[in-house]
Amino acid sequence: MKFTIEKSVISKAISHATGVVEKRNTIPILANVALSANGSSLSMRATNLDIEVSLTVPAEVAVGGEITAPAQLLSDIVRKMSSDVVSFELSSDKSTLSVGAGRSKFKLQCLPTSDFPDMSAGKFTHSFQIAAADLKMLISRTQFAISTEETRYYLNGIFMHTVEDMGRDVLRAVATDGHRLARAQIAAPSGASGMPGIIIPRKTVGAFEKLLDAGVASIDVSENKIRLQSGDVVLLSKLIDGTFPDYTRVIPTKNNLIAIADSDKIRAATDRVSTISSERGRAVKMTFDENNLHLEVNNPDSGSADDDVEIDFPTDQPSIEIGFNAKYVNDILVNIQSKRARISLSDPGSPTLIQDEDGPDVLYVLMPMRV
Incomplete structure (x- = not known):
């Protein structure tokens, strides 16, 4: 594997990936980001077993291939590079990845992609598009009320569902910690009506907020997973398996x-x-x-x-x-x-x-x- 890529492109891509990588991992492979170079693009994937982020960015690929490298270390190295173009080359035995820019050169220990976990997306029952600004509003106006009490795990996220309100279908987000409750809603996007009520975990909510860019985002929902695509980035996450309380009573x-x-x-x-x-x-x-x-x-x-x-x-x-x-x-x-x-x-x-x-x-x- 050998390719070159613009520093600004790889920096932004790695920042999305490292956002879901845990700083402390008992499983070494989970500290890595999977890299796959092919044709004229570089694909990246990172996961913590609950959330997976994947994206594809343009790159000049001389030799295709795939490997996993330490995510945080790679992010720090690229950020400190002085050149606008960064080169990557995998050793013949696939044990080290050389990263260089200008006169700077680093060699990183790698692990094979065969050990890297792959979250199965499964079948989604509902798909819809939503303005990124609307989804950001639903998140920003409610996430502060998410409970941090782990014993009440079903409150550790935002409850998102569709409901009829004053004669119209709305997509509603609700969060509560038992002391305060936040509820925000918008007109339900086409395709969202009838979706199952889902509880989006706190960490996924934070990842959504960082990921959302201008324009329109695509959302796919099932009873146990949610997938968000914004621009070139796709985030797949497990949902909280629990029943959100009847908040309307309070x-x-x-x-x-x-x-x-x-x-x-x-x-x-x-x-x-x-x-x-x-x-x-x-x-x-x-x-x-x-x-x-x-x-x-x-x-x-x-x-x-x-x-x-x-x-x-x-x-x-x-x-x-x-x-x-x-x-x-x-x-x-x-x-x-x-x-x-x-x-x-x-x-x-x-x-x-x-x-x-x-x-x-x-x-x-x-x-x-x-x-």
């Missing part, structure tokens, strides 16, 4: 105390007063009353803080005092896209609903705290 529908507020101002005020809160609880008490939101934190170990933000809260509504985790409040408010947020409350012990003022397609549920 979305309040009768919260009749409504506050409209500048989300940036509330976020800034919450951040200020939480400076003095304990790291463990991060509790902030909020009092909604007569077009004013009063924020207060009391920490016996360090002191107290309070702040006020002007809001739209009609005087004919009874005031309400409720406690929240400051971090959870800010995580939600940073994802409010319109200038102002609509905050719907019921009582100090019930969940609060937070939405963009401009529309219902994105909503958040926040559980209260005792303060």
Whole structure:
């Protein structure tokens, strides 16, 4: 195997591949990336047994062949090369791969591709195309609420499914950790309706976000796998084998105390007063009353803080005092896209609903705290 390739091309390709390679591997081959040169292209593949990334890029191939090389080491070497063109040559015994550019030359220990695992894609039941911007929105507006509690593994991802909402089919993404819930949706793309509800693992979600480029992405779905193609890159991933809870039961529908507020101002005020809160609880008490939101934190170990933000809260509504985790409040408010947020409350012990003022397609549920 012998080929040359532009540094910018191989750098971008390797960055996609190394994104799924675990830094610590008990199986040596999983630390490698598979390289296959043929014709006028180079194909690359990397996996951690749960996610597989593959892509093909243009290259000038003198001698075809295939091998696997250490992914992270190869990435570091290419990144530091001073020349715009990088050359690769496999030794006759296929034990080492020479990587050179200009006067720099490296020799890497290799492993044969026969040992490299291949994730079987299987049969997909639903296929559709989605604007990359729409898929990014579904991910970015919900992924912060993914649970990190491994015992509740079925919450360790984003639940994606189609459902009818207000007379239209929508593709909906939901994530929750039991303390807050995030839900975002778009009109269901052609071909998505009726797809099985799937739970996309946290790591796959992160890989999706890095992979998505401008334009349109293609998605194939089965009950246990999802495949995403964006540009020349294809990502295949296992899904979480579990049942996502009925999240609709925790979305309040009768919260009749409504506050409209500048989300940036509330976020800034919450951040200020939480400076003095304990790291463990991060509790902030909020009092909604007569077009004013009063924020207060009391920490016996360090002191107290309070702040006020002007809001739209009609005087004919009874005031309400409720406690929240400051971090959870800010995580939600940073994802409010319109200038102002609509905050719907019921009582100090019930969940609060937070939405963009401009529309219902994105909503958040926040559980209260005792303060």
